[in-house]
Amino acid sequence: MFSLPPARLRLSTSMREYFKVMTGLASSGYAEGPDVAALESELAERVKTTEAVAVPLARTGLYLIFKHLIPKGRKIIMSPYTVSEVVNMAICAGLEPVFADIDTATCNISPEAVDVMIDDDTGGVLVTHFYGLICEVERLGQICRERGIPMIEDAAQAFGAQIDGRPAGSFGDAAVFSFNLYKSLSSFLGGAIVTNNAALAEKVRIELAGYPIMPKRNFLQSVVSGLITDLATHPLIYGLLTYRVLRFGFLKNVDAINNRVKNDIAPVRRQQMPSSYLKRTSNLQAKLILPQLTEIEDRIIERINCARMYDAGLRDIEEISIPPFRDDGSHCYWYYPIQFSNRTNLVAMVMKDGCDIGPSYHRNCADMSCFQEFNQTCPAAAFAADAVVYLPTYPGYPHAAVRRNIMAIRRYFGRA
Structure with a gap:
């Protein structure tokens, strides 16, 4: 269902x-x-x-x-x-x-x-x-x-x-x-x-x-982006609207929707630093980070717990590559990245199964046209750019959802 x-x-x-x-x-x-x-x-x-x-x-x-x-x-x-x-x-x-x-x-x-x-x-x-x-x-x-x-x-x-x-x-x-x-x-x-x-x-x-303080306008633009993201991913709004839109966009290959969750959509080569980068940290930016420093260990533990479940549930599927599992603190699992040669089909089938995972949009900079004079053959990076799939691990992500993701992937490979 x-x-x-x-x-x-x-x-x-x-x-x-x-x-x-x-x-x-x-x-x-x-x-x-x-x-x-x-x-x-x-x-x-x-x-x-x-x-x-x-x-x-x-x-x-x-x-x-x-x-x-x-x-x-x-x-x-x-x-x-x-x-x-x-x-x-x-x-x-x-x-x-x-x-x-x-x-x-x-x-x-x-x-x-x-x-x-x-x-x-x-x-x-x-x-x-x-x-x-x-x-x-x-x-x-x-x-x-x-x-x-x-x-x-x-x-x-x-x-x-x-x-x-x-x-x-x-x-x-x-x-x-x-x-x-x-x-x-x-x-x-x-x-x-x-x-x-x-x-x-x-x-x-x-x-x-010698740099000016980060302008309030620049900072506020990022805050507004964060607020929109927080609202769009709120469980009620996400379930009723956002997920349906993202799922439709991915399954129907609608760039106008898919580009909203991508990075490096139109990379360019820069010769000079943008003036927006040459700023100084504001006191408010520092004030926001300070209380979070004591919370990072608990956040990492939550991510490791998700990774432990993914590792146990996916390690026997030979068709995919999974990251090494480490619970000694050397991996804090920003995501749990798996690699599969036909990731588009995998993600589509898992989303049809009622789960929400997504492809990585990191690129292989060694073959970007904007960096043509620096291009090199890097086969592992080229494969990863087309193969990595993100499985969620963020603090608060339900373990029941981890299990659903695992079962959906196992069904795709006939291992359910």
């Missing part, structure tokens, strides 16, 4: 955040105040680095790290399985992106691929902890140290992940976190750099001091 599922995605925001936004926008404490310094101090303590610098966007943080850590004209090795703006931040900083393919099982950058890519012109390596899974960061760090080049962590999806008590973000020469709308901690817009390099942190702070 067809029944309506919970949303595949819900934001980590609550009425607490919206109340703070309304009071903060109306007060004199929006721009300046003590919360930015408090957030930086708390982040450095939690990530176990000596320095933390709040940035208005994670991509701005990457740009500033690239600009002040790696000389212009050098190469930066990175995963091709990412968003185009990560590549653009390297280009805007005067670097040449070089793509090293990913590991098929984890979607993280492959140490073997990185090792063979390093040459005399390499200025650094950017490693990404994709979907919340810490990559082979210790091995990659050793490779970088032996070659005398910095390693930078893109931990945008991995805040709170750790290996033997050592947090993601503390393994490299610098790292960036994201606190944007769809992350586990959200200030609607926001991010942070962490590092043990005091000289780098000082250069970043000096440059940020």
Whole structure:
């Protein structure tokens, strides 16, 4: 019998955040105040680095790290399985992106691929902890140290992940976190750099001091987007309207509907940083993140519990690739990503079965036309871009829905 599922995605925001936004926008404490310094101090303590610098966007943080850590004209090795703006931040900083393919099982950058890519012109390596899974960061760090080049962590999806008590973000020469709308901690817009390099942190702070505070208008646009998403994914509205629309759009291939849940729809190559990125974190953005820091562990436990169920229910299906299951904190399961060669058909059949899952819209930047001069053959990234399916894990996602997703996938493969 067809029944309506919970949303595949819900934001980590609550009425607490919206109340703070309304009071903060109306007060004199929006721009300046003590919360930015408090957030930086708390982040450095939690990530176990000596320095933390709040940035208005994670991509701005990457740009500033690239600009002040790696000389212009050098190469930066990175995963091709990412968003185009990560590549653009390297280009805007005067670097040449070089793509090293990913590991098929984890979607993280492959140490073997990185090792063979390093040459005399390499200025650094950017490693990404994709979907919340810490990559082979210790091995990659050793490779970088032996070659005398910095390693930078893109931990945008991995805040709170750790290996033997050592947090993601503390393994490299610098790292960036994201606190944007769809992350586990959200200030609607926001991010942070962490590092043990005091000289780098000082250069970043000096440059940020010359930027204007994030304008209220820009910030409010993201808040409104969050509010719309929260309303659209509210259980009552989602069941009666949103899910039906998304299901119709996917099954009938209606771009006007499907594009609403995609990212990187029309990637472009940038030569200069957009002025909207060159801002400074407002006090209100920091105020929104601070109380969430103590909640991240519980949120990760909920995600791991969903992942444990998916792992037990899907591991015997040979036709799909599932991520490694880890309950030691090294994977915080931003989603539970599975890979299947005919994902469109799989997602369609599961949605017809009354469940709500969706394809990943991350792209293989190594074959994008806008980055043509940097194009490389990366077969694992190309496959992932066409094969990854997101299974929901967010805090509050019902275990009954996890079981329904599992059973729908098993029915598709004749394993019910």
